[in-house]
Amino acid sequence: MNKIYAFIIIIPLIAMLFLKSMTFYEFDTKQRYIKNTVDSVAHKVMITGVLTVSDKEELMDKLRKLSDFEDEDVSLKCGDMQSDGTITGLYEYVLGNVLDRGEVFSIYVQSKDESTLSRMEGNSDNENNKLFYKAKAICRIEKIQPEGG
Amino acid sequence: MKKFNPKVDNEIRNIGNIICYPTENKLKKAVRIFQSERGGGFGTIFLGLAAILLAFVVFINIADYSIFTYKRNAISKAMDYAVTAAAQQINKTQSIVGVANAFDEDTGEKLLEGVEIDIDMANRTFLTMFYENYKPDDLSIANNLLICATSTMDGKLRYSIKADTEQKLDGVLDNPVLIEERINQAMDQLWPDTEDNSQVYIIGNPKTNMIENGTYLFAYIKDIKITGLYLQRQISLSSFAGAKLERKL
Numbered sequence: 001m002n003k004i005y006a007f008i009i010i011i012p013l014i015a016m017l018f019l020k021s022m023t024f025y026e027f028d029t030k031q032r033y034i035k036n037t038v039d040s041v042a043h044k045v046m047i048t049g050v051l052t053v054s055d056k057e058e059l060m061d062k063l064r065k066l067s068d069f070e071d072e073d074v075s076l077k078c079g080d081m082q083s084d085g086t087i088t089g090l091y092e093y094v095l096g097n098v099l100d101r102g103e104v105f106s107i108y109v110q111s112k113d114e115s116t117l118s119r120m121e122g123n124s125d126n127e128n129n130k131l132f133y134k135a136k137a138i139c140r141i142e143k144i145q146p147e148g149g
Numbered sequence: 150m151k152k153f154n155p156k157v158d159n160e161i162r163n164i165g166n167i168i169c170y171p172t173e174n175k176l177k178k179a180v181r182i183f184q185s186e187r188g189g190g191f192g193t194i195f196l197g198l199a200a201i202l203l204a205f206v207v208f209i210n211i212a213d214y215s216i217f218t219y220k221r222n223a224i225s226k227a228m229d230y231a232v233t234a235a236a237q238q239i240n241k242t243q244s245i246v247g248v249a250n251a252f253d254e255d256t257g258e259k260l261l262e263g264v265e266i267d268i269d270m271a272n273r274t275f276l277t278m279f280y281e282n283y284k285p286d287d288l289s290i291a292n293n294l295l296i297c298a299t300s301t302m303d304g305k306l307r308y309s310i311k312a313d314t315e316q317k318l319d320g321v322l323d324n325p326v327l328i329e330e331r332i333n334q335a336m337d338q339l340w341p342d343t344e345d346n347s348q349v350y351i352i353g354n355p356k357t358n359m360i361e362n363g364t365y366l367f368a369y370i371k372d373i374k375i376t377g378l379y380l381q382r383q384i385s386l387s388s389f390a391g392a393k394l395e396r397k398l
Contacts, residue, residue, distance in 0.1 A: 003193050010197035017201060021208050028215050032222075039226055046233065081234070085273030087281060102237055106281075137226070138281040140234035142393055 027117040042137035110134040217377035227282035235275040236366040240267035266298035301362040364392040
């Protein structure tokens with residue numbers, strides 16, 4: 001009988017630890033994938049200067065496999081780098097627009113729903129403590145302008 | 150000599166199919182307590198909690214290292230974006246421009262000599278771009294950053310090294326291979342009291358030398374402290390980019 005009491009204590013603790021590990025592993029892995037996906041897009045734009053509609057669709061497909069992402073959850077911006085080396089006044093990037101060398105491109109994604117880890121940790125009560133899948137990349141276009149361009 | 154007790158000793162012999170001898174030791178006693186009806190609960194709790202504690206420590210360490218590697222990768226990526234952006238800060242007033250100077254008189258080929266990176270602007274741009282990509286509250290790189298801009302003039306490599314936001318070193322090298330040694334010397338000179346002895350390695354061997362005569366920008370962040378879940382680790386990271394220049398008529 002004593003052993004039964006013992007297992008009543010031990011098994012829930014093991015289960016809790018296992019679940020925490022699983023949710024942390026899930027968050028960590030997905031977050032890394034999302035960051036890599038965003039970095040790949042940023043690199044593509046950095047080299048070519050353009051993000052096409054099909055590129056965006058491809059990005060959305062990849063993101064939706066990992067979590068709940070809608071079109072409005074992906075923010076694409078562009079603008080110029082100021083002469084003092086700062087970045088201000090970025091505006092909405094229109095898909096297909098070819099950016100010039102030296103311009104700045106920014107991509108920011110944030111999942112619609114908070115992560116399982118966040119729900120499990122009980123962060124849902126406070127909006128500021130919620131843990132979303134999110135990633136950001138800002139790059140400067142480095143493509144070589146075509147002759148006469 | 151101890152008298153053989155068939156009831157107790159045979160029980161010990163059969164534990165887990167392990168051959169046991171009548172001589173009792175502490176481990177066997179513990180196993181017997183664990184297997185007996187009386188007091189078995191405590192044994193299970195004790196072993197169970199020990200296993201959980203061990204698993205918890207392992208989990209915390211894995212989580213700590215995982216957070217550290219995520220941050221390190223993000224910083225490394227931010228450095229790539231920053232150095233690519235900063236390498237574009239060409240100083241047009243210091244660089245050779247114009248058809249007469251920028252083209253070979255005999256062959257008409259475009260020359261990429263004498264194109265200078267503005268090191269102060271490159272430093273500012275690097276920091277801006279880095280912090281736009283990665284800005285945790287607990288990390289400042291301004292005083293740990295060394296950047297080195299190179300350019301070519303008359304077949305020699307000119308360099309300008311800036312570190313710690315203020316200090317600057319300029320010079321000329323006959324061979325671009327020597328830049329690795331020069332950067333490492335500059336690091337020793339600028340940060341003599343550092344605990345980290347890591348060096349910049351650019352040259353694997355003469356055939357894998359990444360540096361040629363040209364306009365490049367190197368960035369090196371020394372001794373930055375990254376905190377995982379609870380442990381703080383100190384690392385140094387480097388990256389470099391070519392200016393990807395193109396002369397136009």
